[in-house]
Amino acid sequence: MRLPEARGNASDALFTLLSRSERHARGSGGAIAEAVAGAEDVLTDDDLQVALFVLYELHYRGIDGVEDAWEWHPELLAIRALIEAAFEARLREVVPRPPRPEPTRRAVADALFELTADTGGPSLSRFVARQADESQLREFLIQRSIYQLKEADPHAWAIPRLEGVAKAALVEIEADEYGGGDPARMHAAIFAQTMRGLGLDDSYGAYVDQVPAITLASANMMSLFGLHRRLRGAIVGHLAAFEMTSSIPNKLYGNGFRRNGFGEDVTWYFDEHVEADAVHEQIAARHLAGGLIEAEPELLDDVLFGASACLTIDGIVGERILAAWTTGQSSLRQQVTA
Amino acid sequence: MLERQGSIELCPDGPLLLRGDFEILGADGEPIDAHRKTVALCRCGLSSIKPFCDGTHKASGFRTEE
Numbered sequence: 001m002r003l004p005e006a007r008g009n010a011s012d013a014l015f016t017l018l019s020r021s022e023r024h025a026r027g028s029g030g031a032i033a034e035a036v037a038g039a040e041d042v043l044t045d046d047d048l049q050v051a052l053f054v055l056y057e058l059h060y061r062g063i064d065g066v067e068d069a070w071e072w073h074p075e076l077l078a079i080r081a082l083i084e085a086a087f088e089a090r091l092r093e094v095v096p097r098p099p100r101p102e103p104t105r106r107a108v109a110d111a112l113f114e115l116t117a118d119t120g121g122p123s124l125s126r127f128v129a130r131q132a133d134e135s136q137l138r139e140f141l142i143q144r145s146i147y148q149l150k151e152a153d154p155h156a157w158a159i160p161r162l163e164g165v166a167k168a169a170l171v172e173i174e175a176d177e178y179g180g181g182d183p184a185r186m187h188a189a190i191f192a193q194t195m196r197g198l199g200l201d202d203s204y205g206a207y208v209d210q211v212p213a214i215t216l217a218s219a220n221m222m223s224l225f226g227l228h229r230r231l232r233g234a235i236v237g238h239l240a241a242f243e244m245t246s247s248i249p250n251k252l253y254g255n256g257f258r259r260n261g262f263g264e265d266v267t268w269y270f271d272e273h274v275e276a277d278a279v280h281e282q283i284a285a286r287h288l289a290g291g292l293i294e295a296e297p298e299l300l301d302d303v304l305f306g307a308s309a310c311l312t313i314d315g316i317v318g319e320r321i322l323a324a325w326t327t328g329q330s331s332l333r334q335q336v337t338a
Numbered sequence: 339m340l341e342r343q344g345s346i347e348l349c350p351d352g353p354l355l356l357r358g359d360f361e362i363l364g365a366d367g368e369p370i371d372a373h374r375k376t377v378a379l380c381r382c383g384l385s386s387i388k389p390f391c392d393g394t395h396k397a398s399g400f401r402t403e404e
């Protein structure tokens with residue numbers, strides 16, 4: 001993807017550094033340390049979230065014009081660690097701790113189903129189903145594209161870190177996310193098709209500059225959990241919560257696109273998730289999360305943390321989009337002319 | 339999957355998970371495309387995409403006996 005626009009001193013210093021050759025690295029750590037120290041709330045700090053997003057992208061698809069060798073450069077890892085420490089600390093502060101179940105497969109699954117149960121309050125999916133217009137649908141896809149164009153990738157980092165039941169379960173889910181061997185059925189590819197159906201640019205990272213910090217934070221949180229073996233419980237909990245809050249909202253999202261006159265080429269993504277995630281949520285709760293806790297009971301708190309973090313942060317993302325729309329505003333940083 | 343040809347997992351308060359070698363036939367005897375290797379069959383009767391589960395059992399408070 002293209003290097004995004006800097007959003008402050010830290011990202012500016014980092015992006016300038018990245019435009020140079022990795023062999024001539026010379027500090028931007030100072031600017032980052034200052035920004036971390038001065039940040040009011042890392043979760044909504046544009047400068048730090050876009051910097052972290054770019055640091056993580058070096059591990060996914062890379063950045064145009066940036067040397068691949070930067071990925072493991074000690075200076076960049078140090079900068080990343082600085083932002084990550086503040087980010088994780090803030091997450092642990094704002095994410096509520098759910099009650100602790102017994103460390104058995106059944107009790108863990110029950111606790112996760114309880115935690116992820118629909119509370120029936122105002123929701124983005126209900127708004128999309130009933131009243132979103134076409135430009136809001138486009139915004140919705142732009143917001144989602146940050147993660148959905150690499151759907152399942154952050155969770156795949158966990159595969160070599162698991163064993164037995166949990167590993168088999170994760171691979172069973174991920175194989176379906178990646179299209180079961182058919183690249184055209186890959187969820188990221190189906191999402192790209194939906195974007196094209198609304199006249200949007202489906203190239204990877206095309207809309208990073210348009211989305212607010214909290215949307216980047218939602219994706220960065222998955223990379224944080226996925227890239228640290230220490231946090232394997234959290235990435236498992238995250239995936240479980242994600243899958244367990246998907247089927248019913250996706251039915252509503254699909255209805256919103258149908259109501260606006262879009263056909264199956266556009267709604268396939270949502271229809272696919274109604275069906276697939278009704279499977280995935282069972283596997284994720286019982287065999288992935290439950291199986292992991294039976295094997296490594298000491299990870300229980302992290303599994304709950306990851307699940308609760310998914311619900312909390314994605315909840316804030318949804319609330320902010322709704323708040324913008326219900327006051328006649330755009331949820332994006334800049335209006336997109338499609 | 340070694341010796342096993344197919345398996346059905348009974349999910350408490352939820353669907354049946356089918357894995358392995360199976361075929362789903364409609365009332366007309368025609369095969370129904372499963373779309374994926376592991377499928378969830380609705381057993382609460384409320385799904386809008388029967389025979390598959392769509393998660394509705396959670397909203398309706400469906401309970402299985404064990």
Ligand code: FES
Nearest residue numbers: 380381382391395
């Ligand atoms: S069992 Fe899930 S909808 Fe019926």
Ligand SMILES: [Fe+2]
Nearest residue numbers: 151177187273
């Ligand atoms: Fe998916």
Ligand SMILES: [Fe+2]
Nearest residue numbers: 243276277280
């Ligand atoms: Fe899924």
